[in-house]
Amino acid sequence: MHNTEMNKIYETYAPLTDQEWRSDLVRSVREPSMRGIAFPSFPSADLQRHLQGNSNEMAVRGALSFREHCVGVLKANGAPFSKDSILIDFGTGWGRIARAFMKDVPAANIYAIEPFDFIVEARKANSYISFVKTDPLPPLPFCEGFATHFVTWSTFSHFNQHYFDRWISEIARILRPGGVCFITTLGVRFLEDLKEAHRQKIKGQQIHFWIDLILKRLPHDAIDTTIAEVRSGNVFWLPADSVARSEFAECFVTDRYLSDKFSNLFTVIDYADHGQLAQDCIALRRK
Known part of the structure; x- marks a missing residue:
């Protein structure tokens, strides 16, 4: 062209x-x-x-x-x-x-x-x-x-x-x-949103399928620790076993x-x- x-x-x-x-x-x-x-x-x-x-x-x-x-x-x-x-x-x-x-x-x-x-x-x-x-x-x-x-x-x-x-x-x-x-x-905002999604899930409300997959790998009681780590300038990597390549999952x-x-x-x-x-x-x- x-x-x-x-x-x-x-x-x-x-x-x-x-x-x-x-x-x-x-x-x-x-x-x-x-x-x-x-x-x-x-x-x-x-x-x-x-x-x-x-x-x-x-x-x-x-x-x-x-x-x-x-x-x-x-x-x-x-x-x-x-x-x-x-x-x-x-x-x-x-x-x-x-x-x-x-x-x-x-x-x-x-x-x-x-x-x-x-x-x-x-x-x-x-x-x-x-x-x-x-x-x-x-x-x-x-x-x-x-x-x-x-x-x-x-x-x-x-x-x-x-x-x-x-x-x-x-x-x-x-x-x-x-x-x-x-x-x-x-980042931190997404992690804060995960806490709210967990509360909704406990109440039996529907949450996004991707958010649900993350919550299955990141327990709600570990989210605050993760937030502190990310805020301090570190990378937090949440691996997954159900993706095409192990290098790709969620990075905070x-x-x-x-x-x-x-x-x-x-x-x-x-x-x-x-x-x-x-x-x-x-x-x-x-x-």
Whole structure:
């Protein structure tokens, strides 16, 4: 596909408002063509739900909320997107996060990274951006200082500490100085929510199946100890025996771990941990 064609969404929507972009991207679930543009299609709802728990309009709205948060933090810190930005979406799944940023970055400059085979479905759905299949551990096939921005949703929240640290170091290699990375994590707020979910479960109320799985592995009387450990700047890893790869389950961490351990590489410029998004979000600027 020629760059002019690839970047058609950016060229059309960059001058428009966030509301216009939000409205049209959500509508694209049902209306594949608007303003003379063929929008990316969608994989099956079953695949979407398998990867993230929801699909179609709800999935797009969640991606847009993340995008709007990132855009706001970047503007507040003097590092906004531009036509020259190079964005990597790490752990892209079926590509919903990457497509939300097609208003901000030309599609020719967006790279969506995924180690698992459903990247094939992501490619079929969105021919505008580049999908790159990688190994579960670094390195990525990019040179040092390649990217200006890096986003990842619900990926670091599932890494064990070895994977977490290796990938933070790899992001530092790829981001140019002054570049910004957004990673989402599970932190203290999520652990506090687990206590409330336990109370609901005791009363016989229905709780989310994923929350229930966590509570079966993290007894409610251990949650306060876990909160203290995470607050003190440690990673708390909750392994699972029912996932495809043992390296992936639930990881609890706050910005303190990153600012302590990786202070030579990054500065934490924002930490959204009060429910602004479905997960906490840490923004890191490359030194």
